[in-house]
Amino acid sequence: MFQIVRLCPETGSWIMFESPLVYILSVSLQVGLLLNGFILKFYISQTQQQASRSLMVYLQNLTAADFLLCLCLPLRIIHYASNSAILHILHCSIGATSLYLNMYTSILFMGYIAVNRYLTIIHPSGTHILQTVRTAHIVSTVTWVFLLAPTIAYNIMFFITHKPFTSDRCYCGPLFSTSFSILHKAFQISCTIIFLLVFICLVFFYYSISRRVLQAHTSRRVLQAQQRQNMLVLVSIFCVCFVPHHLFRVLFVFLLNTCSVDPVLYYLKEAATMVSVFNICLDPLVYFFLCKTFRAQVRKASRRTNIQQANTESQSTEEKLSIRASSQRQD
Template sequence: MKVITNFSYPRNNSNCTSDNRISQVIFPLLYTVLFLVGITMNGLAMWVFFKISSKSNFIIFLKNTVISDFLMILTFPFKILSDAKLVSWVLRGFVCQVTQVVFYFTMYISILFLGLITIDRYQKAASPFRTSTPRSLLGAKILSTAIWISMFALSLPNMILTNKKQTPKNVKKCALLKSEFGLVWHEIVNYICQVIFWINLAVIVVCYILISKELYKSYKRTRSAGKASKKTVNLKVFIIITVFFICFVPFHFTRIPYTLSQTRDVFECSAQNTLFYLKESTLWLTSLNACLDPFIYFFLCKSFRKSLLDMLCKHTASAELRAQMKEQNEGDDTDETPL
């Protein structure tokens, strides 16, 4: 059991506190903005996707991504209330044990599906007339299910092993609620998630190098195409890698040292606070992914864009019709002359 003991959290570090103005005011406000924007955009995206049939691997992966993002957004209110200390310390224990785990669970599901979406986009660039077969659709559904089950199996022990008795003091740091093996598992999962991220980053970079080559070949074949058209295509194609680098890369350069500061006694209090602010700032960028993914759906998925625009046009036409009828009714509404 020596290995487990080496991972035990340094109890004296529980007195290391951070600036309350940043942790209790600024970050809760930032997450409130994300929650309001994200719940609106992803709620609309889910509504649109439920009207679209899963006729391609691409749409199947997008549907899984929007579900993952929606689940992530549902964890924001708990973090906001907990960090702002607007409720009792009991909620902080629930955040540590449940909603924080769900947040990371959905984050890596999104990362995995962005990798699969990128592979699908490369295949589409290389073979524009390729169509999905019933067999490939079944494979995409099985792969999606396997991703959800695998990530859930990794995440569930983090909930179960956050099992120490909660007190107003130890809920301030989630690591204090974990058992000895819980700290070991937390670090193991962190390294597994790092591997998931770096593999997906490599896949996305390689795919976009290949996509760029395909675009250049296409450009050479159709030199008559105008500059504006070329820029529009590039913007659409490269939106995935842009979102990925903005949202996920900064956090993963911060996560390992921050996790070590939580599970091992290797950092001074000032270094722990610096890592905490870096982690929270980059984690907010990661959360921003839930608000940026709908742009991927709109720019890259023709079915999504068509359904959304049709729905908005119908809503606008319906609103205009109601306004016209209201005006007519108001014009006809004259007092009757008594006989």
């Protein structure tokens, strides 16, 4: 008979593992809030100007998803640092689904951004129906509803069917009933399919754009090379943040009830989840490379900061010289 391995024993090794997770997630939360808050502030101040481009609609929704993920991270951080049964149940329901909701919202909007850039290069002389602002708003709304509906249903089913809390506070599996475990695996399969579809599209779009750059005339090659660079940034962030998470997550879910599961796999899965959360700090790079107005705003803010620092240093130097001159007169 196979035995379910106890994945999260209350040992010193788990404590040593969770401590850096709390620290890294806390730093990611602060950096993510700062960057995405700055982008949201920029968006609010540029509403009318940005409303004329479908790409901006997708970028704004990507930023909104990242900002909402920032608001959900404190529950995960507190869960790592606490032994509370209530927090564990909330983490396995609301906390986990909030993470997935915002993660797959980000994944889908990255896919929409890639489609938009692909069509811009393939059909540079016209506007495709998928590039209109109205279509972008409709697609964005449908995406949020499409992901919110199963998320709410998942949480309702969890609270109705979950088992009593056990001493194993790290893993959510012991809380799942038999019927809910089937739903959980179906949920994981659906999420993995979404990831794979977007991943394949991103690779195809980058390959197609690269070919178009090589075939383009010299007059257009520079512009299209810049578009390829932007697509490379998007694909790189996607691969770094989401590929490790899905690799270890799939292994963890489908090897759960076999003797081949090792605690190390759980640690790798949690570490990969932490890396996926780091996309809240990397996604602003997408906004920076794809939005000229935002780049100009960042550079303006940077110049303003440098001028203020120079003025402060100059004022400080003048004060020091004044104090030194006064001291010399007294002598």
